[in-house]
Amino acid sequence: MTTHSDVEQARLTYALRLGDNALVLGQRLIELVAHHPELEEELANANISLDFIGQARLFYSCAGELEGRGRTEDDFAFLRDDGEFQNLLLLELPNGHFGDTIVRQVLFDSFYVLQLEALVSCTDAGIAEIAARAIKEVRYHLRHVSQWLIRLGDGTDESHARVSQSLLDLWRYTGEMFSGDLVDDCLRDACNGPDLARIQEQWHDNVSALLKEATLDMPEDGWMISGGRQGVHTEHMGFLIAQLQHEQRACPGASW
Amino acid sequence: MTEKNWPLYEVFIRSKSGLSHRHAGSIHATDDQMALDNARDTYTRRNEGVSIWVVRSSQIVASDPAEFAAFFEPAKDKIYRHPTFYDIPEDVGNM
């Protein structure tokens, strides 16, 4: 049976997970600054990264209010250990080449757009409000990276081969987006939150249509890796967190 | 691999509805959709626009500065096209 405090806890955890997804992906994208294939793409990527960092700040502040213990956005970002982060594993993977980055972004944004659309009508006003704002940003991101996937898939033999491999490599991380736990169930049932089964169907249809346009084969759903919701990460996460938190850990308690 | 230069596009921005599009600068892109995205990401980062036009620079037809005199100077002496050319007594009021 779901009690009031279970629902409260679920909302808090859900807000944190949204913040973690946004921060971890934003952090990865920031690593690419000054490494893009063309100058215009530097500007595009910086815009996308800024959107994600902005969303992380909003979701963390929302989590801080839900928790009611005075923790700030920076406390959540910089003073939790990697095991406390509950982002999707897909997002913490190293950037790889440009095709890997685009494929990761397409797979996630295709999911995130649907998740945010559903969250707009969530009964948690704080989360719903941020979702309504973020959805505009993420729709643009999805369009931008989808165009790139089409160019790469339908470009040269080399680019086609590269992104085909990216898809195969990253596909096993997609199942985790749809394998919800009690927090997802609780948000769906008690707060009119996203229905992951329905999102999965739509995601499958949308991604399949996009891949077709990009002349790419959709990989088979095989074994899927998960663990993000439990705080069990890839080996890459520790390094990401170490860099992220470097200054706050080196100089504890300071203001910046 | 021989690299092809990405074509140059000119970017025009309408800063708010009611105003004309104005030339903002240029960007490089391989296709029109990319050109629009790149223009958006480069020239509207500070909320500078509500509408964007992009056009391939090679598609713009421009007047030749060498023909400046023949092209523009004849318009200079047609002063009767301007309202201040005419003397209307002050008593008539605003016209």
Place this chain on the structure above:
Amino acid sequence: MYTQGLDQAGSKPRRRDGLETDAQLAAFQARIDADEKIEAKDWMPEAYRRTLVRQISQHAHSEIIGMQPEGNWLTRAPTLRRKAILLAKVQDEAGHGLYLYSAAETLGVSRDQMVRDLLDGKAKYSSIFNYPTLTWADIGAIGWLVDGAAIMNQIPLCRCSFGPYARAMVRVCKEESFHQRQGYEIMLTLVRGNAKQKAMAQDAINRWWWPSLMMFGPNDEDSPHSAQSMKWKIKRFSNDALRQKFIDATVPQAEFLGLKMPDDKLEFDEQTGHYRFGEINWQEFYDVLAGNGPCNRQRMATRQQAQADGAWVREAASVYAEKQAARNAA
């Protein structure tokens, strides 16, 4: 910003093109003297065109290389707010590089050619970006001192005689107005922080003060091509005049922070109303400009790597566009 080395590095003797008559040159100078703007398709002396291509492209290269030292702290910025601000600033630098390349392109040289010149080591960029960012305070010092020096240099360029350059600089200066302030705010927060943070702030000034003074270029007597640039109104103030202006503006700001510039000879001269300062180590300046600064090789290697890594992507986009065009034509 960052047009310091320009009037000497790579400057060739002025070529009197057979097609350039004295009458044309005089008419051109008359336009400049009348404060008319020169536009890309207007007649101009070949030397004017070449000077501009060199100056604008070096300026653009500096913006692009300049993304690296600050980019070095993006993943480690100490708060999410600081991270977002720093990213927005580094993004501006990419944008400014883009505006400037566009301005140079109006003179008939392609961006790809300019980028190749940079990667081949033929083109220069500002010496300042060959210094390392070792602590978070360096991000404050760069914003405050490096961007402060850059703004001193850049504001007069908004009135430069070449229209596309002047217009690009207007946009750049407008966007950069927050860069120096965010840097100073970082320094303020550090000096009001704990002992470790204060020491970090002083250390950053110790390392960045002299290189930022070098950003204005050699002393006027060692800057032989400045006179021509001033006559053409590409350059509006001399290197030494701008440097003095920067020092006069910045030293009181350091005092407010409670920090000390690393110059024992620095003192206010009541009579002139200006600060007197010590000798700049010009040997260091020329060494760094010649490629022997702490980070020259690293900066270039990073740029070359990015360019090489992106080749298949740029090619794929071009090929896709050709395919689409063929499909649309069919």
